Amino acid sequence: MLVKALKGSPRYWSWMILLLMLMGVGFICYLWQLSQGLTITGLNRDVSWGLYIGQFTFLVGVAASAVMVVLPYYLHNVKAFGRITILGEFLAVSAIVMCLLFVIVDLGKPMRLFNVLLYPTPNSILFWDMVVLNGYLLLNLIIGWNVLEAEYKEVFPPKWVKILTYISIPWAISIHTVTAFLYAGLPGRHYWLTALMAARFLASAFASGPALLIILCFILKKFSRFDPGKEAIEKLSAIVAYAMIITAFFVGLELFTAFYSQVPAHGMYTLMYLFAGLEGHGKLVPFMWVFVVLAALAIVLLVIPGTRRKESTLLLACAATFISLWIEKGLALVIAGFIPNPLERVTEYAPTLPEALITLGVWATGLFLLTILYKIVISVKEEIA
């Protein structure tokens, strides 16, 4: 089936070549980072995690969203999702690959990565993150490939695939719970030290992932004969709507706890930094208000049935959902956790150009992989139709 990715229209090839170029530029920048060290990034002694880890955090959520189509289909027989579970699973594969790449490019000594296996440390959440992420990658790869191959051969998938699918459902929940635990268990970072962290990760994952899936379905519909079906899109958009409302509610909960209690140690200063600036520093303030506006726009468009059902406004709502949550999880969450620093000072962070190019290179790698996988899916579905 892999050979199906090698046949395509000129438009397909131009897209792939563009991605390869971005991957190439990112790779060259990464080689420079390997030779000079992380000094080429905007990271500093106070904000020691930045764009790379932020992207990793956001993409774990996107990866987990596959469960939002798999669970209804396999556990509740929602037949409408039958055609798109494979799209969810392959989206999960490329998202996890991006997550792993972002972790690798962030490491100071990536050549020592094997140490995590040689010296397993069960008390470290990072250890468990590696376990669950790689496990989830394997699960989705095996399940997706076998289900697609069975469809290609026009037979039922082997029985053991179903067992793996059932395992993938709680496993999906585990990947962002564990990722949230990376942050929520640290005593010194008050913005992150909230029991609500894992719940927030779940809510934003179930909004951003399906939103991306809807956008991808429309792209596939435009460039091929694949049609996910109106019912699938309708159900997905309802999921995005609810998840987005819950996400906004959770942000509200954080704001209330911090500001009503007036306890500085509950993230009050960090929230002030994010939304208004602190001690003259406010690099993230415009981003946060864009997040608020886009999130509000998304919720309005998703709640009103008329705009949710119309293709153009639904796509706008999904884009607004994805971008706003990318700002919140991919930028704000990680960076602001370090502000103010343990000595009550504000040291800001902004990514450098090489850092941004490496990030773009990793995104291009994920999209490259996603395009290959989706091309195979489309070719198979078109052939058996």
Add this chain to the structure above:
Amino acid sequence: MRTTRRDFLKLGGACGLVFLVFPAVKGLAAGERQEGVEGLVRKLAMTGQEGSSSAPSRAGTRKSKWGLLVDMEKCWSREGCLECILACRREHNIPDIPTPKEEIKWIWKEPFANVFPEQEHEYWPEALPEKPVVILCNHCDNPACVRVCPTKATYKRADGIVMMDYHRCIGCRYCMAACPYGARSFNFRDPRPFIKETNPSFPTREKGVVEKCNLCVERIDAGLKPACVEACPAGALIFGNLEDPNSKIREKLRSFLTIQRKSELGTRPKVYYALP
């Protein structure tokens, strides 16, 4: 030998699984070896363990628990003094990187109001907020940094010192996120060009690893005091065994009111600040 592709893959997969499982079993076994049941109980309590024996001097002894007391009155008697900081820098080949963005510091001075922010109120003596306080790694008894390290590159010795293994560190910087005191520095670039005078008896580090105060473990193991303690001209730094009720540090802890940084976080630091 005739075999099918399927059988070959099955055997290969099984071998691969053993290859993956073996180091995990070895790692867990090594962790338990030194402490038996107590080790199991501590594992459940989520404190980091001592891990495998590949790094030097991982042992220490249970009979000592090292602590440091900072006598602020004595320290403040010498304004502008930097002897402890300079001694540490000389002893450990700490690079002098000019930008605060990437600076490496194991012990340094910060204003009182930044070190004890939760104590601050409007009616403090006017000079107090700006008075310099010497801060360093607290070598906590319940260290968050050790708990989060995925490779046990940072680990706690039996005598309480929180150590760094520069060869094992993968530079993930999780420990830096976990430390509530900002005690850790990262080598964003190769530090060697920035080292003024190399001390050949202590290693230099590479780019990509985290480092912090090691309580001069190499000196302690040789029966000496930490470099900062020895260098202090005012005798403001008191180092000793907290387990020995007759030690100088225990004596001072009985006679002064001492406070600690962020004591509400449960890290149980072992650096004590004696108020004037």
